Amino acid sequence: MKKALAHKAWGAVALAAAAGLALTACGGGSSEGGESAKGEISYWLWDANQLPAYQQCADDFTKANPEITVKITQRGWDDYWSTLTNGFVAGTAPDVFTDHLAKYPEYAGKKQLLALDDAVSKDNVDLSQYNEGLADLWVGQDGKRYGLPKDWDTVALFYNKKMLADAGISEEEMKNLTWNPQDGGSYEKVIAHLTVDKNGVRGDEPGFDKNSVAVYGLGLAGSGSGQGQTEWSYLTGTTGWTHTDKNPWGTKFQYDDARFQESIDWFAGLTEKGYMPKLETTVGASMPDTFAAGKSAINANGSWMIGQYTGYKGVEVGIAPTPEGPEGKRASMFNGLADSIWAGTKKKDAAVKWVEYLGSAACQDVVASKAVVFPAVKSSSEKAAEAFKAKGVDVSAFTQHVEDKTTFLFPIADNAAKVDGIMKPAMDAVVSRKAPASSLTQANEQVNALFK
Structure with a gap:
């Protein structure tokens, strides 16, 4: 969700913070985390349009779990990722945050994300409730799950x-x-x-x-x-x-x-x-x-x-x-976003409860009713289409891709920040007509050298 949307790759600030992130990877966040199921947990997202829906989810969640409150922070796209990356380094990252496919491979590789496999198994989270393929996107190369799906886009x-x-x-x-x-x-x-x-x-x-x-x-x-x-x-x-x-x-x-x-x-x-x-x-x-x-x-x-x-x-x-x-x-x-848990959270149990709630039909039905995005849960996604229709908006141009299976995945790979560091200026030069499209061959060689 590019950038908006969105949905962009890493920015320059994230690249600058990468060295510090690497230094904290071993000791910054333990996969054990804190066990507390009480108190306030922090949750970050970047899309202001979705804030009202998730605030309602947070209110409903606290009603069902009076011992836990959720403080939501919304930041613009660029500020969101730079502040999050710096938070990993400083130990001030949010307990739970909206994650992107361009980001999580490096975060998981630096041990900054909590694996959810034990919780998904223990709490019998039904992964088949999500639209086809979404849950699998959040399984890393190590075979561990680092997020529960929240939405999809075309x-x-x-x-x-x-x-x-x-x-x-x-x-x-x-x-x-x-x-x-x-x-x-x-x-x-x-x-x-x-x-x-x-x-x-x-x-x-x-x-x-x-x-x-x-x-x-x-x-x-x-x-x-x-x-x-x-x-x-x-x-x-x-x-x-x-x-x-x-x-x-x-x-x-x-x-x-x-x-x-x-x-x-x-x-x-x-x-x-x-x-x-x-x-x-x-x-x-x-x-x-x-x-x-x-x-x-x-x-x-x-x-x-x-x-x-x-x-x-x-x-x-x-x-x-x-x-x-x-x-x-x-x-x-x-593309499909998910909610992930910072490995350094001091309130692991509360964070897990919140992520599971975010990934449930109870919350995603609320998101659907606001007619802003298509939730990941299949039944909620259908309700979103109806909510758009009730507003007089025909969204079939988007849903048709899923129905006709004419989609392809956002490219998920390691070295996302470095790839973006090479490709953004290369593509800028081509689109601004300062360089021919053939110049992308050299950029491609630089990108592939990252994987050797």
């Missing part, structure tokens, strides 16, 4: 209905887009036609001024670093290309593959044509906010952003499936 296309109508593009056309890396297919044609310069000339019309654009056909949040969860993975995933040789726990990345580089070259080319904002203009900007301001017509984004896009006043928003690719199928990265 990617779709948010679009401005009025802009579509003004351009003479039907919503049926939006639902049946095709794409290929050679000419962009009908997806590029739609993006071009929805692009309008400051003189009112469309991107596919004579006289279009690509240096003076009022409305971009496709919004841009960033280069996507090495994952491209919402930026480009829904495209590269239709070509047969995969991030790694196997997933999870791949040891060979494949950014040197011709299919990947051709796809990224097409993606970056949209900025040259004036159909997508230049990368440097996105720094510090919010893609959803610029969408709401009428500066872009289509935004590819994750299901965790449904509430934000549909909550803007004065903007009628539609949601379309991602385009079909060269192999005749759609694709979406499938």
